[in-house]
Amino acid sequence: MSVIVSQLTKTFGNQKAIDNISFEAKKGEIVGFLGPNGAGKSTTMKIATCYTPPTSGTVTVCGEDILTSPIEVRKKIGYLPEHNPLYLDMYVHEYLKFIGNLHGLKGSMLKNRIALMIGMCGLTQEQNKLIGTLSKGYRQRVGLAQALIHDPEVLILDEPTTGLDPNQLVEIRNLIKEVSQDKTVIFSTHVMQEVQALCDRVIVINQGKIVANDPIKELKAENNKINKVTVEFAKSMAIEKLRAIEYVNKVNQLSETKYALFSDKAHDIRATIFELATKESIPLLGMNLEEESIEQVFQQLTNPEK
Amino acid sequence: MYSIFIKEVNYFLNTLIAYVVISVFLIAIGLLMWVFPETSVLTYGYADMETLFAFGPYVFMFLIPAITMRMFAEESKNGTLELLFTRPLTDWQIIIGKYLSAYFLVIFALIPTLLYYYTIYQLGSPVGNIDTPGVIGSYVGLTLLGGVFTAIGIFSSAITSNQIIAFITSVFMCFMLYAGFTSLSSMNVFGDMAPLIEQLGISYHYNAMSKGLLDSRNLIYFFSVALTMLLFTKLTISSRKW
Numbered sequence: 001m002s003v004i005v006s007q008l009t010k011t012f013g014n015q016k017a018i019d020n021i022s023f024e025a026k027k028g029e030i031v032g033f034l035g036p037n038g039a040g041k042s043t044t045m046k047i048a049t050c051y052t053p054p055t056s057g058t059v060t061v062c063g064e065d066i067l068t069s070p071i072e073v074r075k076k077i078g079y080l081p082e083h084n085p086l087y088l089d090m091y092v093h094e095y096l097k098f099i100g101n102l103h104g105l106k107g108s109m110l111k112n113r114i115a116l117m118i119g120m121c122g123l124t125q126e127q128n129k130l131i132g133t134l135s136k137g138y139r140q141r142v143g144l145a146q147a148l149i150h151d152p153e154v155l156i157l158d159e160p161t162t163g164l165d166p167n168q169l170v171e172i173r174n175l176i177k178e179v180s181q182d183k184t185v186i187f188s189t190h191v192m193q194e195v196q197a198l199c200d201r202v203i204v205i206n207q208g209k210i211v212a213n214d215p216i217k218e219l220k221a222e223n224n225k226i227n228k229v230t231v232e233f234a235k236s237m238a239i240e241k242l243r244a245i246e247y248v249n250k251v252n253q254l255s256e257t258k259y260a261l262f263s264d265k266a267h268d269i270r271a272t273i274f275e276l277a278t279k280e281s282i283p284l285l286g287m288n289l290e291e292e293s294i295e296q297v298f299q300q301l302t303n304p305e306k
Numbered sequence: 307m308y309s310i311f312i313k314e315v316n317y318f319l320n321t322l323i324a325y326v327v328i329s330v331f332l333i334a335i336g337l338l339m340w341v342f343p344e345t346s347v348l349t350y351g352y353a354d355m356e357t358l359f360a361f362g363p364y365v366f367m368f369l370i371p372a373i374t375m376r377m378f379a380e381e382s383k384n385g386t387l388e389l390l391f392t393r394p395l396t397d398w399q400i401i402i403g404k405y406l407s408a409y410f411l412v413i414f415a416l417i418p419t420l421l422y423y424y425t426i427y428q429l430g431s432p433v434g435n436i437d438t439p440g441v442i443g444s445y446v447g448l449t450l451l452g453g454v455f456t457a458i459g460i461f462s463s464a465i466t467s468n469q470i471i472a473f474i475t476s477v478f479m480c481f482m483l484y485a486g487f488t489s490l491s492s493m494n495v496f497g498d499m500a501p502l503i504e505q506l507g508i509s510y511h512y513n514a515m516s517k518g519l520l521d522s523r524n525l526i527y528f529f530s531v532a533l534t535m536l537l538f539t540k541l542t543i544s545s546r547k548w
Contacts, residue, residue, distance in 0.1 A: 046388075050391075051388055051392050051546075052547065071395075071396065074393055079392045081392070085384055086389075098309060098313050099393070101308075102309050102310075
């Protein structure tokens with residue numbers, strides 16, 4: 001296990017930012033850290049990178065404890081902080097050299113790593129520009145390049161994809177996927193598609209507590225108890241008739257001719273709807289079984305009263 | 307530590323801060339020493355460098371806080387401090403790296419004034435009629451004073467994320483430490499304590515050194531004040547962990 005978080009608690013005054021959380025991440029795994037704003041994602045990451053100390057509990061990174069050997073831990077971690085702070089008055093090349101130096105890289109080794117990072121992060125055109133003149137997407141790449149410069153075993157990325165355009169999103173995702181093969185990647189986000197596209201495992205955190213820690217497929221299966229079918233008829237259909245269909249729990253009228261029908265997961269009601277339409281001789285224009293998306297799962301987990 | 311030092315020195319050079327600071331210092335001191343009739347050596351008629359050593363601390367009082375005010379304040383505002391704190395660096399390495407880079411600039415500004423010494427040495431009648439030990443003592447004093455001011459500047463930059471507050475705090479602290487204690491001690495309320503209070507200030511030790519006598523007590527005073535300020539900086543920086 002390359003990252004072991006055990007019984008971590010952090011309090012700010014009376015407020016518990018994170019409350020006794022424990023999880024593990026192993027090599028080659030991409031772990032998505034999911035949660036609403038203020039759930040404690042960033043705090044956990046700041047603790048793991050030795051920026052703020054925990055109130056109790058600890059984190060072990062590749063066998064090194066954050067409390068007893070913080071310098072060793074920092075050597076093994078590549079960290080992209082939230083909001084991606086950069087020295088705007090430095091040149092891209094100069095900046096990567098500076099960060100490389102801080103990690104003890106020197107000479108030709110450093111040169112090779114910088115060249116590799118610039119190629120990998122798609123910064124070839126921008127390498128001699130001031131960071132301040134770069135657009136957000138390129139700055140994000142610079143941030144990612146500095147996190148990777150010393151070839152860390154663990155990569156911790158705090159919201160690496162905020163503010164990127166769709167093409168950049170895909171590129172950054174591919175990049176993360178590419179580098180993750182021999183590393184442990186922990187990244188936080190509140191973009192659900194990203195989790196679906198990237199992660200092997202999702203940890204959902206809400207109000208400082210872990211509410212789910214599952215491989216992504218299981219997470220969906222576990223929380224998916226309701227089927228939703230949207231149907232469109234050529235003219236309006238009496239809503240009572242739809243309600244009368246066996247296993248249908250709820251019917252919502254979406255527009256004059258569109259309805260959403262909810263049923264238990266165990267039963268497929270589509271055949272019955274079709275039969276009803278033929279019996280009433282109202283042409284059926286469309287019918288769609290919606291799979292519950294990860295967004296809905298997320299909402300259920302983090303906001304259970306809804 | 308070395309990388310931080312290089313980074314900060316590069317910053318000074320890239321942003322013209324270094325050139326502005328050095329030229330302002332030299333122009334100000336040069337005007338006072340050679341042009342303004344009230345303070346000019348030429349009209350004064352004595353071959354000494356008193357003007358440089360009397361006004362130097364006051365010029366430093368404004369220039370050094372201007373150099374140091376961004377050191378921690380700017381980084382904490384931009385969030386880049388988090389970047390530094392999550393690299394394999396100790397807090398001391400960051401502080402000392404930044405301190406040395408600012409101090410380096412201060413010393414660099416001071417070096418060209420050695421030319422004044424040579425000029426006055428040549429202008430003296432007979433040539434070389436200048437109190438060389440006194441000048442050496444004063445230079446050591448001014449260098450150490452620069453070190454103390456830099457430490458104060460670094461400290462005030464660490465306590466706030468606002469550069470203007472950092473600047474004003476450090477100007478005030480430099481002034482109080484340099485001239486404040488001497489002036490306080492002349493108040494008629496301290497009685498026997500007065501000499502002790504005077505000794506807390508920089509100017510007492512600075513003036514003692516300008517006589518050409520490098521007393522270890524004065525040296526220890528400068529080193530301990532600078533060290534105390536850096537220690538306070540370390541405490542402030544580490545307070546994020548409390």
